[in-house]
Amino acid sequence: MTTPFRFALAQFDFPVGAVAANAARARELMAQASAGSAAFIAFPELALSGYPPEDLLLRPSFLAACASELAALATAAHGIVALIGHPHSEGEVYNGASVLRDGRVECTAHKQALPNYGVFDDKRYFRPGHETVTLLVDHVRIGLLICEDVWQPEPAAQAAAAGAELLLVINASPWDGAKQADREAVLVARALETGCAIAYVNMVGGQDEVVYDGASLLVNGNGSIAARAPAFVDALLWATFDPATRTLHADNWPLAADSSVEATLYAALVRGIRDYIDKNGFGGVLLGLSGGIDSALTLALAVDALGAQRVTAVMMPTRYTSQLSLDGARAQADMLGVDYHVISIQQTCESFLAALAPAFGGKAVDTTEENLQSRTRGVMLMALSNKHGRLLLATGNKSEMAVGYATLYGDMCGAYAPLKDVYKTVVYRLARWRNQAAGREEGTGNQDPDAHGAPVGFPIPMEVIDRPPSAELRDNQTDQDSLPPYDELDAILERFIEGEQSQADIVAAGHDAGTVQRVVRLVLLNEFKRRQAAPGPRATTRAFGRERRYPITSGWR
Numbered sequence: 001m002t003t004p005f006r007f008a009l010a011q012f013d014f015p016v017g018a019v020a021a022n023a024a025r026a027r028e029l030m031a032q033a034s035a036g037s038a039a040f041i042a043f044p045e046l047a048l049s050g051y052p053p054e055d056l057l058l059r060p061s062f063l064a065a066c067a068s069e070l071a072a073l074a075t076a077a078h079g080i081v082a083l084i085g086h087p088h089s090e091g092e093v094y095n096g097a098s099v100l101r102d103g104r105v106e107c108t109a110h111k112q113a114l115p116n117y118g119v120f121d122d123k124r125y126f127r128p129g130h131e132t133v134t135l136l137v138d139h140v141r142i143g144l145l146i147c148e149d150v151w152q153p154e155p156a157a158q159a160a161a162a163g164a165e166l167l168l169v170i171n172a173s174p175w176d177g178a179k180q181a182d183r184e185a186v187l188v189a190r191a192l193e194t195g196c197a198i199a200y201v202n203m204v205g206g207q208d209e210v211v212y213d214g215a216s217l218l219v220n221g222n223g224s225i226a227a228r229a230p231a232f233v234d235a236l237l238w239a240t241f242d243p244a245t246r247t248l249h250a251d252n253w254p255l256a257a258d259s260s261v262e263a264t265l266y267a268a269l270v271r272g273i274r275d276y277i278d279k280n281g282f283g284g285v286l287l288g289l290s291g292g293i294d295s296a297l298t299l300a301l302a303v304d305a306l307g308a309q310r311v312t313a314v315m316m317p318t319r320y321t322s323q324l325s326l327d328g329a330r331a332q333a334d335m336l337g338v339d340y341h342v343i344s345i346q347q348t349c350e351s352f353l354a355a356l357a358p359a360f361g362g363k364a365v366d367t368t369e370e371n372l373q374s375r376t377r378g379v380m381l382m383a384l385s386n387k388h389g390r391l392l393l394a395t396g397n398k399s400e401m402a403v404g405y406a407t408l409y410g411d412m413c414g415a416y417a418p419l420k421d422v423y424k425t426v427v428y429r430l431a432r433w434r435n436q437a438a439g440r441e442e443g444t445g446n447q448d449p450d451a452h453g454a455p456v457g458f459p460i461p462m463e464v465i466d467r468p469p470s471a472e473l474r475d476n477q478t479d480q481d482s483l484p485p486y487d488e489l490d491a492i493l494e495r496f497i498e499g500e501q502s503q504a505d506i507v508a509a510g511h512d513a514g515t516v517q518r519v520v521r522l523v524l525l526n527e528f529k530r531r532q533a534a535p536g537p538r539a540t541t542r543a544f545g546r547e548r549r550y551p552i553t554s555g556w557r
Contacts, residue, residue: 013205016050206275221246272537284310291325374410404526420536
């Protein structure tokens with residue numbers, strides 16, 4: 001009778017560049033795993049350096065620091081075997097994972113499949129490995145794979161041919177809405193091909209424009225899912241493996257309270273904000289609260305990420321600002337308990353217009369005057385950000401950024417844009433989900449609900465959700481004066497951006513040809529704006545920025 005093999009997976013955040021701190025955390029977790037009778041512990045891909053370290057990998061001092069910390073960490077490997085990811089320099093640089101045992105580095109595996117698509121740029125920095133490493137821990141033969149290796153059949157097949165019973169896959173796999181289903185399909189395929197059980201551990205945390213979700217997995221040798229870890233939760237995950245049946249068992253893994261699409265996306269955005277602010281050393285955030293849905297959702301996200309005491313909201317009305325906007329913004333600020341200011345910009349805008357009047361030469365009023373209001377708000381917000389040391393959040397969404405419905409140096413001002421990769425229709429879904437979640441969390445579901453079923457007095461006022469979206473830069477303005485309805489716009493954008501479909505294909509799917517042509521033209525025309533936009537967390541399979549890179553100057557239409 002075989003003895004079950006007990007091991008631990010370190011689903012934690014290992015920040016980029018924090019080499020000494022990452023090594024210290026790994027040392028603590030090794031001790032914790034050893035005290036819990038684990039024979040083995042696995043850390044995520046490049047846990048020592050953080051992922052992606054980008055051009056830090058071109059600095060010899062950085063590589064030397066990683067090597068030094070690895071050697072020191074190895075001395076703590078007594079009574080437990082550890083696998084930790086790190087950059088491995090041997091004249092050339094590899095994406096490596098070292099086995100630490102008996103106080104030394106026993107061996108190092110090199111990542112074989114180097115991704116160079118989407119957000120990945122591994123071929124810029126690393127050379128590929130050429131073989132799969134296996135090792136024996138107690139009585140179990142383990143095959144070591146690094147992230148992309150498991151997405152190709154050959155590395156797993158090599159491990160199985162060498163006698164592996166369990167595949168251990170360490171990852172720094174960024175989250176998007178489709179990723180978990182894709183991961184599971186790949187892992188099930190590898191298990192069925194090889195007969196090996198698979199333990200998959202993933203990093204957690206926000207890093208600039210990507211967010212790692214964790215969501216680690218255990219897959220049995222027959223391809224069935226043995227366990228799923230929750231997303232965006234730091235946890236030391238305990239597991240046991242039975243070599244006789246090639247099955248895995250999760251020992252008291254935390255459970256997700258809500259695993260819906262909206263809950264997971266909301267958690268991703270919260271984690272992105274929190275880590276961007278905290279890792280960069282900012283005390284808090286500031287944002288313009290307009291009484292509209294985008295800024296309202298951004299405010300709720302910020303408070304959930306940082307706490308009300310670290311969030312400032314500013315309403316900056318003009319004569320075009322409706323009472324509904326003023327009341328909605330005030331109600332939300334009071335409900336969430338944030339620092340709140342109302343600063344009229346009407347007089348400031350009039351001063352700008354008076355100063356510019358001679359140079360405008362009597363030209364007719366147009367969008368120039370509208371943009372001036374937005375830019376006045378940008379100036380005010382940046383001044384407050386400087387004075388109070390709080391990072392300015394931009395509140396624009398992906399639909400607006402796609403078609404350029406945003407003002408450079410105006411509402412685009414900000415150092416981080418939480419909704420940058422969230423379509424407008426999804427903004428509404430998230431807002432409604434957050435109100436419903438508030439009812440569940442606070443036990444207030446017995447309050448008299450409003451017409452939409454949400455209890456009254458929740459994080460995002462229903463009057464803000466229900467109103468027609470408007471920039472309020474002129475009388476009786478709505479977004480649909482300039483754009484197609486958001487349901488239609490987002491459907492076209494998703495086909496063009498995520499789907500990379502042609503205009504003909506989009507029209508064939510049932511969309512008006514003139515509308516499609518207009519939307520596509522706006523997307524291509526406004527690349528110059530997006531190049532100047534703040535970073536924000538990636539939520540889709542084709543985020544603007546490091547993932548979707550189109551030329552600014554191009555004759556292609």
